[in-house]
Amino acid sequence: MKAETVPGSTGKASPVLPDLRGYFGEFGGRFVSETLMAALYELEHAFRSGWKDPAFKKTFLGMLSNYSGRPTPLYPALSLSKEAGGARIWLKREDLNHTGAHKITNAVGQGLLAARMGKRRLIAETGAGQHGVATATVAARLGFECEIYMGSEDVRRQALNVFRMKLLGAKVNPVELGGRTLKDAISEALRDWSRTVGETHYLLGTAFGPHPFPLMVRTFQSIIGKEARRQFLKAEGVLPDALVACVGGGSNAIGLFHPFIADTKVRMFGVEAGGRSLSPGEHAARFSGGSVGVLQGTRTYVLQNGDGQIENTHSVSAGLDYSAVGPELAYYRETGRIAFDSVGDEEALEAFRTLSRTEGIIPALESSHAIAYALRLAKTMRADQNILVNLSGRGDKDVMEVSRILEEKGEIL
Amino acid sequence: MIAPDKRANRNAPVWKRGVSPPALIPYLVAGDPDLESTRHYLKIAASRGVFAVELGVPFSDPTADGPVIQAAAQRSLRHETAISSLLDWIGSIPREDLPPIYLMTYFNLFHHMGLRAFCEKARATGRIAGVVIPDLSFEDARDYRPVFREFGINLVGFVSPTTDPDRARRIVRESRGFVYYVGLMGTTGAALSITDSARKMVGQLREWTALPVCMGFGVSSGETAQEVLGFADGVIVGSRLVKDERQTDLWEKTFLEFVAARDRAGRLS
Numbered sequence: 001m002k003a004e005t006v007p008g009s010t011g012k013a014s015p016v017l018p019d020l021r022g023y024f025g026e027f028g029g030r031f032v033s034e035t036l037m038a039a040l041y042e043l044e045h046a047f048r049s050g051w052k053d054p055a056f057k058k059t060f061l062g063m064l065s066n067y068s069g070r071p072t073p074l075y076p077a078l079s080l081s082k083e084a085g086g087a088r089i090w091l092k093r094e095d096l097n098h099t100g101a102h103k104i105t106n107a108v109g110q111g112l113l114a115a116r117m118g119k120r121r122l123i124a125e126t127g128a129g130q131h132g133v134a135t136a137t138v139a140a141r142l143g144f145e146c147e148i149y150m151g152s153e154d155v156r157r158q159a160l161n162v163f164r165m166k167l168l169g170a171k172v173n174p175v176e177l178g179g180r181t182l183k184d185a186i187s188e189a190l191r192d193w194s195r196t197v198g199e200t201h202y203l204l205g206t207a208f209g210p211h212p213f214p215l216m217v218r219t220f221q222s223i224i225g226k227e228a229r230r231q232f233l234k235a236e237g238v239l240p241d242a243l244v245a246c247v248g249g250g251s252n253a254i255g256l257f258h259p260f261i262a263d264t265k266v267r268m269f270g271v272e273a274g275g276r277s278l279s280p281g282e283h284a285a286r287f288s289g290g291s292v293g294v295l296q297g298t299r300t301y302v303l304q305n306g307d308g309q310i311e312n313t314h315s316v317s318a319g320l321d322y323s324a325v326g327p328e329l330a331y332y333r334e335t336g337r338i339a340f341d342s343v344g345d346e347e348a349l350e351a352f353r354t355l356s357r358t359e360g361i362i363p364a365l366e367s368s369h370a371i372a373y374a375l376r377l378a379k380t381m382r383a384d385q386n387i388l389v390n391l392s393g394r395g396d397k398d399v400m401e402v403s404r405i406l407e408e409k410g411e412i413l
Numbered sequence: 414m415i416a417p418d419k420r421a422n423r424n425a426p427v428w429k430r431g432v433s434p435p436a437l438i439p440y441l442v443a444g445d446p447d448l449e450s451t452r453h454y455l456k457i458a459a460s461r462g463v464f465a466v467e468l469g470v471p472f473s474d475p476t477a478d479g480p481v482i483q484a485a486a487q488r489s490l491r492h493e494t495a496i497s498s499l500l501d502w503i504g505s506i507p508r509e510d511l512p513p514i515y516l517m518t519y520f521n522l523f524h525h526m527g528l529r530a531f532c533e534k535a536r537a538t539g540r541i542a543g544v545v546i547p548d549l550s551f552e553d554a555r556d557y558r559p560v561f562r563e564f565g566i567n568l569v570g571f572v573s574p575t576t577d578p579d580r581a582r583r584i585v586r587e588s589r590g591f592v593y594y595v596g597l598m599g600t601t602g603a604a605l606s607i608t609d610s611a612r613k614m615v616g617q618l619r620e621w622t623a624l625p626v627c628m629g630f631g632v633s634s635g636e637t638a639q640e641v642l643g644f645a646d647g648v649i650v651g652s653r654l655v656k657d658e659r660q661t662d663l664w665e666k667t668f669l670e671f672v673a674a675r676d677r678a679g680r681l682s
Contacts, residue, residue: 021552029553031520033477034584035598037550038575177483183474190476195599197575294521294548296476307495308525309473 017328022211025334027327030210032190032297039197044212046117051219056112063108064223067141068098070105072224074231074388079358080375087381089374090240091361091391092228094252101364101393102224102252103134103205109220111138114201121145121200125189127154127182127248128319128366129161130393131205136170138203146170149188151181154318157401179312182248182322186296206249207326210297214327221255228388229259236386242267242377245390246370247340248284248319250326252392257338268337270329271373273315274344280305284313285342286325287333293324300327316345316405317365317398343369351375352395352402364393365402425542425567425590426464426513428625428646434679436464436591436625436647437638437671439654440517442482443468443499444489446659452506454658457665459512461672464591464625464647467545468503469655470496470518477519477547479602481652496522497534504538515569515590517545520553528557532564543567543590551584558587569593572618574611581614585621591647592618594628602652605631607640615645635674642678 017024030040050056064070072093081089094102107124114122122144126132132148139146148165152174155162165172178184186209193202207217232240243260245253247270260266275283283289286301293302295310303311303323315321332338343351348365351372356362363371367390374389381387395402406413428436439458443451451468458466471486471494478486496518503514516535523531523546535541543566549557554568561568570588572581573595585592594615596605611628618626628641629649641648650671657664 030550031548031553032550033547033573033595034550034571035573035575035595037552037573037580038577178473187474187476191479191600194477195603197598292524294519294524295474297548299524302521304521304525307497308522309490310521 024331084378086378095394107134125185129158136168153180208249224255225259240388273320274342319366362395440651442485444494479600635670
């Protein structure tokens, strides 16, 4: 169905973003050392020519279908909706992808591009470990050597994913710098890439970093929104009233939102990690406590102190525990197209248990932030309205950590 | 050949190929282990007639630096080394104790202070020759270069082994103060092996500019420095000196090895 034929859509095309220098309005760019610039141009060329090449697209979509299990279902979560009281909540089941999250889609896309560029080695950063597992998986499937950088704090709390990566043949390098989480892992991956740029592709896991990564990752992940839009229209004949996604770097969010940008009646909500509180160092809500800065290749909203030093972050979910946010989301926040709010550790843990109990679906802690926000939002809406939530990942990786937290609180199940 | 910038500031060193001695640029992390030590090192460097000192302002996430400089930055960050207060501190040092200063750090610190605010304050100190910003790409610099120019702050251009010749030529044309040739792929402090293509590239850059073409990253001994100065106009010494920053005697000894290498290279040329 074309955009203009859908009720609630203006059919107005979104502006062509980013521009040729990789900017979404004033956000984005390529703030990296000169050594990496040639690799960024090589990658941009490979991506633009690959995306136009029917053979590449066929291989990409083929792998998503017969290897990852796409399309993922759109599921009406009626018991969860009843629990909230109000609007109906639908779940885009990205958790049912191979390896358990939306991350595999981007890893497949970039892995195929790396092969096209003749690289023999993949490196990646990972927070929750989902992207590390996805990269290690694609490396195994396509025959690349693979090294993953992961903050040592994350290595501890996501031990299951560390073992999965090793099983898949990847080397996992714990990073002992800074807050020992995602930000520090990205810095180490960038350093590795500067040393090895000729033979290595840096398979960045989110819609972040220097151009063309935000464009490329969004393009690969937009399959989430394209499918969801089609599935929802088929089921209900209208568009959903609201979309909700959690936001770390932002790839599951921009992937769901982007195909709906022109549907101006569809409201969009990005949910950041509120952590323990909104004091510095206690959260990862860049749009609440941050300001515009430049970090790891891009100009965007960043958590920083009065001197411009980057703040460490905290979230119960490793995948949202990051000091900056993707530049395209910063742009749509400025234009008002996407609204942002935060959900704290406690509320996310509560939602983790609520979805498990009401629907028999154990969500990732990251996605639990989106579920928590949808529960809040549903209460403010009518029963005939619809909220579509991106259930970006499954919670198997988190059950040990949640069990530890509950035990600490004296709430043994 | 590109003529020197008419607006080049008077805090920048005057250098002429074939006349001036080879350019030695030691790198210091400001405040490692404390500002008193930094001040002492600056004075010694000034007394030995270095071309300039690259003064590193610590940043929490130094993506282009290897372990030695990362650790020094972490030590320095424990005390007051914000870019604005460092400018005040530099302004308080007697001119005769200070070599020409290039501030080296990541773009966020300039961006956060505000580029104009930074430039105004830097100019007011009368001591800042320019800035070296490893994560400000040639492309993104387009938005900021005019501000540095307006205030006569030299923005140094980087060329690396992965830079193609056309691009290198454009970078050199926009560079001010000196040209920074990154001698190796990787982060600061790895081991440098001087390749034929590096010699060739540096030779090419020197044909395009009257500015000194200086090679840095991985220059770990006086011998290496002397070898580099056999084909480059200058040499930047980073991690090797930063490693000794916590011990004054050791730092002085190491620094003098590089001074001696420069002097030997100067006599040979």
